[in-house]
Amino acid sequence: MKKFVKISLITFAVVTFIFGLSLTIFVASSMAKFSYLKLDESLFNSPTANVQIYDKTNRLINEENSQSIKFASLEELNTYTVQAFLSIEDKNFYEHNGLNYKRILKAVISNLKSHSLKEGASTISQQLIKNTHLSSEKTFERKIKEIVLTRKLENAYSKNQILEKYLNVIYYGNNCYGIENASNYYFSKSAKDLTLAESALLAGLIKSPSKYSPINREEECLNRRNLVLNEMQKDGFITEEDFERAKSEPVGLNLHYENANKLNSYSEAALTEACNILNMPAKSIAISKYKIHTYQDPEKQKNLSTALSSEDFQSADFAGIVVDAKKHAVSAYLGNSAYKILDAKRQPGSIIKPVLVYGPALNEDLISPLTQLDDEPLTLNGYEPKNVDGKYRGYVSAKEALAKSINIPAIKVLSYVGIEKAKAYAKELGFHFTDDDNSYALALGGMTYGENLLTLVSAYSVLPNLGKYSPAVFVEYITDSNGKILYRHKAEETQVFREDSSYLLTTMLEESVKNGTAKALNQLKLPLASKTGTVGRGKDNVDAYNITFSPSEVCGVWVGNLDNTPIKIAGGNEPTRCVKKYFENANSDEVFTMPESVVEREIDLLCLQEDHLVKLANTQTPKIYKETALFSRFNEPKEVSSNFENIPDENFEVFEDNKKINVEFTAKKQLIYHFYDGDKLLETIKFTSGNKSLSFKINEKLIVKYGFSEKDMKEKTFKFASIETSKKEEKISSSKRKWLV
Numbered sequence: 001m002k003k004f005v006k007i008s009l010i011t012f013a014v015v016t017f018i019f020g021l022s023l024t025i026f027v028a029s030s031m032a033k034f035s036y037l038k039l040d041e042s043l044f045n046s047p048t049a050n051v052q053i054y055d056k057t058n059r060l061i062n063e064e065n066s067q068s069i070k071f072a073s074l075e076e077l078n079t080y081t082v083q084a085f086l087s088i089e090d091k092n093f094y095e096h097n098g099l100n101y102k103r104i105l106k107a108v109i110s111n112l113k114s115h116s117l118k119e120g121a122s123t124i125s126q127q128l129i130k131n132t133h134l135s136s137e138k139t140f141e142r143k144i145k146e147i148v149l150t151r152k153l154e155n156a157y158s159k160n161q162i163l164e165k166y167l168n169v170i171y172y173g174n175n176c177y178g179i180e181n182a183s184n185y186y187f188s189k190s191a192k193d194l195t196l197a198e199s200a201l202l203a204g205l206i207k208s209p210s211k212y213s214p215i216n217r218e219e220e221c222l223n224r225r226n227l228v229l230n231e232m233q234k235d236g237f238i239t240e241e242d243f244e245r246a247k248s249e250p251v252g253l254n255l256h257y258e259n260a261n262k263l264n265s266y267s268e269a270a271l272t273e274a275c276n277i278l279n280m281p282a283k284s285i286a287i288s289k290y291k292i293h294t295y296q297d298p299e300k301q302k303n304l305s306t307a308l309s310s311e312d313f314q315s316a317d318f319a320g321i322v323v324d325a326k327k328h329a330v331s332a333y334l335g336n337s338a339y340k341i342l343d344a345k346r347q348p349g350s351i352i353k354p355v356l357v358y359g360p361a362l363n364e365d366l367i368s369p370l371t372q373l374d375d376e377p378l379t380l381n382g383y384e385p386k387n388v389d390g391k392y393r394g395y396v397s398a399k400e401a402l403a404k405s406i407n408i409p410a411i412k413v414l415s416y417v418g419i420e421k422a423k424a425y426a427k428e429l430g431f432h433f434t435d436d437d438n439s440y441a442l443a444l445g446g447m448t449y450g451e452n453l454l455t456l457v458s459a460y461s462v463l464p465n466l467g468k469y470s471p472a473v474f475v476e477y478i479t480d481s482n483g484k485i486l487y488r489h490k491a492e493e494t495q496v497f498r499e500d501s502s503y504l505l506t507t508m509l510e511e512s513v514k515n516g517t518a519k520a521l522n523q524l525k526l527p528l529a530s531k532t533g534t535v536g537r538g539k540d541n542v543d544a545y546n547i548t549f550s551p552s553e554v555c556g557v558w559v560g561n562l563d564n565t566p567i568k569i570a571g572g573n574e575p576t577r578c579v580k581k582y583f584e585n586a587n588s589d590e591v592f593t594m595p596e597s598v599v600e601r602e603i604d605l606l607c608l609q610e611d612h613l614v615k616l617a618n619t620q621t622p623k624i625y626k627e628t629a630l631f632s633r634f635n636e637p638k639e640v641s642s643n644f645e646n647i648p649d650e651n652f653e654v655f656e657d658n659k660k661i662n663v664e665f666t667a668k669k670q671l672i673y674h675f676y677d678g679d680k681l682l683e684t685i686k687f688t689s690g691n692k693s694l695s696f697k698i699n700e701k702l703i704v705k706y707g708f709s710e711k712d713m714k715e716k717t718f719k720f721a722s723i724e725t726s727k728k729e730e731k732i733s734s735s736k737r738k739w740l741v
Contacts, residue, residue: 037145039152043132043287044165051286053267055296056476061267070180072191074164077179080196080238084203085167087231090124093163098125098154099147125150128166131281171281172202173209174340175263186214188254196238197246200228214251215339215562221251255338264319264335266301269342270294270474277475277487289481294474295329297322304332307581308557311574316559316567317341319453320578323554325461328470328491330454331553339562342452346560349445349533349571350405351545352426354505355459357414357443358402360425362501365635366416369399369508370603372612373409380440385411388534395612399508403516405532407444414443428496429459430471445535457556460547463506463529464554466595467497500597500632506549507630510592517572518546521580527551527591528583532571540566546575548583551590555582599633602626604641606670610689615641622708624687625670643670647707647714654702654718661702661718663694672710676703 053061074082086093092100100123122130129149134142153162172182182202183191194202204224205212214221226247233243262268271282274292278285285292300322308320319335319342335341361367375393378385387407401409414422419442423433434448454472462469470491477488497505509529512518518530528548535543543560544567557575560567569575604617605625614637617626621644631637650671653664667673669689675682678700685692696702707713 037133037148037152039149039156040133040287043283044128044169051267051271051282051292052289053270053292053294055294055298055301057298058293059298061270061294061296070178070184071168072164072178072180072183074160074167076192077167078192078194078199080232081179081191081194081199082163082167083232083235083237084196084199084228085124085163087235087237088203088228089127089206091231091235093124094159096123098123098150122146123150124166125153125162128162128169129153131169131171132283132287134284169283170206171209172205173213174215174343175268177283184256186253186255188256195246195249196242197225197229197249198252200232200246201225201251204228210343213343214253216344218251263339264333264337264341266294266296266330266333266474268340269330269333270296272342273474274478277478290486291479291481292475293477293479295324295327295331295476296333296474297324297331301332301334303582303585304555305334307578308334310581311578313559313574314568316565316569317561318557318559320555320557320582321453321457322582323457323461323472323556325464325549325553328458328461328472328493329476329489330472330474333474337562341558341562342454344562345449345452346543346558346562347445347447347450347535348456349535349543349545350407350410351456351531351533351547351571352445352447353402353405353410353443354509354531355429355462356422356426356431357410357417358398358508359462359497359501359505360417360422361398361413362504362632362635363425363497364417364421365632367398367413368614368629368631368635368637369397369504370608370614370629371398372396372608372614373398373401373412374612375401375406375408378408378411380411380415383440385440385444399511400515402508402531403511403514405512405517410443411440414440425496426459428494429462429469430455431459445533453556453558456545457547457554460531460549460554460556462496463502463509464549464551464592465493465502466499466593467495467502468493469496470494498597498632498634499595500634503592503595503598504630504632506592513548518548518576520572520576521548521583524580524583524586526583526586526588528586529592530576530579532576534571535560537564537566541568541570542566544569544571544573544575546571546579548576548579550583550586551592552587555579594630597633598630599636600628601631601636603629603637604643606643607641610669615639617641618643618645620644620708622670644708647671647712650704650706650714650716652704652716652718659697661696661698663692663696663702663704665692666690667692670708671706672708672713674705674713676705677701678703 055061126146129146133149134145168178168180171177174185176182176185179191179202183189183194187194187198201214201221204227211217212221212224229238229243229246232238233240270292274285275282304320304322308318317337317339321330322332323329324331372395375396377392385407393406396406396409398409398413419438419440422442423437431451436448439446458472461472470493473489475489478486480486506529509531512530513521513528517532521528521530528550530546530548533545534541542564543558545556545558547554547556557578559569559575602617604615604621605627607613607615616637616639618640621641648668650665655662663675667685667689669687672684672686674684675694675696677696677698682696683694702718704716705713
């Protein structure tokens, strides 16, 4: 046994030595291979880096596309500001030569175990090189380049110079490069005036500006800031009292609005997308002189800008976006906020109903547009939803419920589909849910985080595209400085809804334009389908939407405040009027094309109105009780209504009182009733239902004729009863007269 252990240990040592030697040789040869690489001083100190972004006509987009950098001197910064970055990013910065070999070894072992390159072990020097000279791809070759350039960096500059360059280059989110820009944006102050808590927040932010965003992820941001403070205390940079005082402070944002328009411009959105595509920071894209070619349509961009400027949003944040449904491309985008609107997730409110509730229900053949839904008080698992107006309407069709955005029917339909199945459909349309998003409040847009405007508008593009979905993008292709194409967008479509389901849902949303919450659009007389949404918090509104689509494009407008300041705006008002303004220039020749899988059927309106059932009309059904309706051929009604086949036998209660003849009966809506005194017509009742009570003065005899039409009338005749006495037959007094058939 001892011999076996000894042999095993020797084998392990030999294998480890050989592996280590091989790795050393590989690294050494690779470093020699890339020894030609040189540092570019301009990449550290250039105050701006211009990115060339083009519209669909190959013209430069007339927006500011530069990444301005304001430099902060290391000497001017508070000591604790610098210490915050050292504690969380590189504790041994002043001791190593640019590479932390212990951390590198630990990262290598971790990466070997996970068969990935997740662990980077980057020092501040390495991060500076990575963010100025290299792409962000995770390959061994790029890592070797990083090491070579880091060693050259350490030989060329002092530690303080490296640290200063790092603080002035690193990305802090929301278009902020460098600590001076970040301090100005987040706190409206110079970096030299940052407090301890603010310094720790910025130091914690750079690991993942989106994950630890003080704007969208306040809790995560505070946890990360407090981790930095804790590390500073452990490193002896601050006292326990300093730690407790700073930890108790709120985020304390005081955003500087200078970059509001630039943050939410088309070019900025396209640049952000390009950064994700190429996996490299914006400054590197600019330095590499890459050219970004987008789908922006100058005319549509102008129309959208005009539409948004036509309304007074009462100083609220707002954004509008236009998507080409066929190309899955963003034709126009514009927003205004101190926050990056497309990074923000907001509660969608009723905007979610078509894609999460009614679309899945149609696709699962659970409803048709005419399905009757009882709008009544409801309790589901302790959840007691309310309609916005507090009213209940009784039975309404699914089409009317969606068009008028009635809440109770939407929740009922979600219960038919099932929460998990409904979420599965929405996920295919780009939605993201948390584990807590599992209640029927989802039918009304009640999500933990919500979704951004681009996701919502992209989801609606599935409808004019007859069920096919692909997320909408800004970037069409990217070229390098020599014109070589590095990337080209190719939409990969997924059939989320059937063609018939998509078309039927479109007709339901057309009803919203004709008679629903978006009826302001009806004045355009264009083929438009629309949905509005308003998110309330107590008595206040915080978000307002309209998403409208034509056969070729989708336009969405959002109004709100990303800091949740209340607004006095509803989806059916300002956002809908903006969308109306945009579509004033739409192509009037377009139509929604009905697929072959949608069929027309004549249904019995009486059955629908009286029994709340969808049945086919029979051959005897009068025109006034017929309606042509659209159905999926997979879910069309099969049962034929028996109404109008046979005239029912009617019971009339007839008696005399106060010298008048009284008639009581229960009228049926499909029947016509004529009341005669002999041959004289007294009254006609038709197209009504319910208990009726009539009173007549009769001279001859009462005759009642009733039927479906004038041709098929049944007749009942009522006359005096007589009593035979011992003397002679005589009529009894009128007070005792009785009427018989």
